[in-house]
Amino acid sequence: MSAVGSLNDTMGAAFIGMEFACFLLGLSFLQAYIYFSEQHDTLAVRSLVGLVVLFDFIHQALISHTVYYYLIMNYGDSSALGLAVWSLLAEVLFNGFTAFCVQSFLTWKIWRLSNSNIWVTGVVAALVLAEFGCVLAFGVIALVRVRTFAELANDLKGLSITVNAFAAAGDVLIAAILTWLLQTSKTGFQRSDTMLNKLTIFAVNTGALTSLFAVASLISILAAPNTFIYITFFFCMGRLYTNSLLASLNARKKIRNGGDNVHTTTGHNFSFQSRSFTKPSSFISFGSKKQQEISIQIDTTQELRAQDYTKSRTMSKQDEEYELGNSSNLSRADIDSTVDIPVHPSEAHFNAV
Template sequence: MVSVPATYGAILLGGFLAAALSGIVTVQSFIYIKLYPTDLAWRKAMVAVIWILDGIHTALVCASIWIYLIKNFGDTSKINDIPETVAMTIALTANLDVHRSLHISRSVAVSRGDWRITAPLLVLAFLRLCSACVTTAEMIHLNTFSEFKREFRWVFTLGLALSSLVDILIAIFLCYSLRTTRKASSSMDYVINSVILYTFENNSLTSAATVVSMICWLVMPSNLIFMGLHFVISKLYANSLLATLNARKQLRQERAQRGLSGELPLAFPGLTDRFRSNRRDSSRMEPIGTKLEINVEKTVEYEVDADTLNRHSPALSSPNLSCHPSQAVSQMV
């Protein structure tokens, strides 16, 4: 007996939530373009790729709902079938997760200067992608959930487990590194505490959603609740990365308001990039000189004898000139 709420209802509700979160992804993408027009080129390209992949994922979700609810309307025997659009959403979800993991891992490696710390994260993210690709290929090949669960159930479970593990490791490493930085720079405690809290909330949300989807997949294999949750997980990955990028401006403002000049490590890449560029620009600035112009006015007074004046210029002879006339000459130096 097929449970309509747990199958069709789960797919429909998951599709609604995925579409709403996809709208938020679009809004965050435009916010990023507006706030960071001079950001690094590779970061702009990554945001563009995430936005495109998210749009494709949303289209596949809508197509899956159309197949389940419209094309196969009233035929409950088709609920065991796996449409190709559903299988492809799993690979796209893994791609978005890997983009987020690679971005954070690269930022951590650049900030700490030690790739040995982030190598396990990169390996796990790569295995997660491989697991998702195998899952997608086998779902398309087998075409039914019953066959897939019997032969490749462990592959999908492994992919969800690896995704949760990557989220947990990223959160642990970033929080530990930020706490270490806080000890070394007490003047930035407030901002670093905000970054720690944001990092924990961001990664714990995606990790919790993945764990819940995996539990539903293992405990309730006869319904599609796990798939409805899996539709939403993809959007959480995209929003998580874009929210991290867009939060940099607010943290810069908080740092400036508190008069902090130190760098913010990890978690929010771009904060330290902007700080370093500003510092290099300020070091190349020439001292500004003030040109002072002084005008000196010299007044020279001299006396002219009236007889001499009358002798050279009789027309100027006048009783008024019997006194000693004066003439002022001004000279600008």
Template sequence: MATAAPPAVAISDVRTSLGPILIASVLAWVLWGMLTMQVIRYYLSYKRDHTFVKWIVGIVWFLDLSHAIILFRGIYQCLVNDFGQVVSLDRARVMGEMPPRMLVTIIVQGFCFWRIWKLYRSYIPIVLYVVTSLLQIIFTIIYLMGSFGAVPAARRLFFLNLSGFGYLAAVLVADVTMAGMLTTLLYKQHQETPYQKTSEMLRRLFYFSINTGTWTAVFAVAAIILSKHPLGTYYWAIFDLGVCGIYSNTLLVNLNGRDYVVGEQAVALSFYKSTGDSSRTARGSGSRGHRRSGSAAVEDVSVFEAAKRSQISDV
């Protein structure tokens, strides 16, 4: 006698919820792999860079790895450990991936705003960076509090929406501002310079400055739009959770792109300003070293002073 088949267990459709988060996790690992290759190239090619810059690169690499691991752990727990449990759908968003992502964003933006300050010599970029960074930290804390139930349930959705949109808005303002200021300055210098080699260098820097904040700003805009339409989906997570690797790779692209910009084999990044005879001595010894063994040239502090290729690492 045939036995009756057991009743089918209803499983939630997670294609529009956990699906985008899974895509974001895959994207995070792909970008981390690209970042690792860039980090290896950086440490092999720019051994004369300042120790502080090398530490920044190492910290960003570690934070990006932490972000990818935490995000994967969250989505794995939802899809495998808690398979079929609707209650677990929101947990991947708060498994701790947001703090390392926020730190990477602040570090990379700080590096870019430092370059802007070196060129503008104005404290406006510094003030803007401090304000947007504080807002990112505050909104991150509020979002985590709302996600973990540290606020009343009746106001939880309000806190999540406020902090989520506030964080993305702060990131967007910082990215658009730093890309716009770099692009404007380089375009003016490109228009004013009478030298062909300098003009070519500025043209290449112009492309780098556009890419510095454009891609991250596009990700922020896409996350904002997709969070409102279509409603009830998590498509925004692809751009929101996946932007960490974009920031990390942007930093390394700028650092590794210095030799391309100036047409040299490698250009070292120095935080110390050389003036007078010591500056000329440093450039002279760098030239002799280049003729002897092709060693890297040491940069000056300003991109548009004395040597036409100075301060490439600060732009």
């Protein structure tokens, strides 16, 4: 144990990290159950969720074996405390697999939201791949060469610092870019803007927790290199990725339903509310190849109908027919007119999240 500190600072910290990771695993299983029960995504997304939950389960088994090995199987054996058990080294790989899957999914969202901007997506993808490459290198080298904690500290300390640094930088960058893309997608429709604001909160939360733990792990390595305090944070990082992913996926329905209750008033007396429409020829298309539609129900008010009735008495029959034709029959009493309003892709970016 010459390369590490006391039992309290080493296995005690690892035990605390294992307990927190176990709690977060329970939350992952609960959210996964809700996801597979209520969500109907593509096979690729559902497979992604299944993979990250599986990786979390394997990771939990490995860290549980680590703690059991040191504190139960070799209780009181000081010589065993200086050896690096294989499960402690292998868990790094599965933590990295989970982080890579979730960060890749977020990178794909950036690709869609940025309209396939290769430069923005490329920077994020480079950080994600760099972190994953360092994780693979750390795991392979550790399993092949490392036998004691002294060797682990001497040979892989720099690589461990690099992994945490890339993780923190990647998570902060992903959260910042998603926030920027979502906020710059606003075009004035209150329903879509409300949903974009809520999605922004989830984007920030997704990167905030994981980057916070990565930074805490990095600081712990630098400030207390002879302890396992950093392991307390590192054990939980994979769970945070999984829980953030599942929380954002499960919240989509509530976010959309929340937008349905938003009313927007424009012009004189038009009340806008979410539902379906048939497309009138009088609406102007933005001309985008990726044109999408947002559903809005237009309910005319009594005041507008009264104004139209008064005005119609002073108009000729030909003028009245012309106005009614160009207003898409919005002033017909007791009828909810429905129209499909073409929206620029930036207004429907919440569909890509």
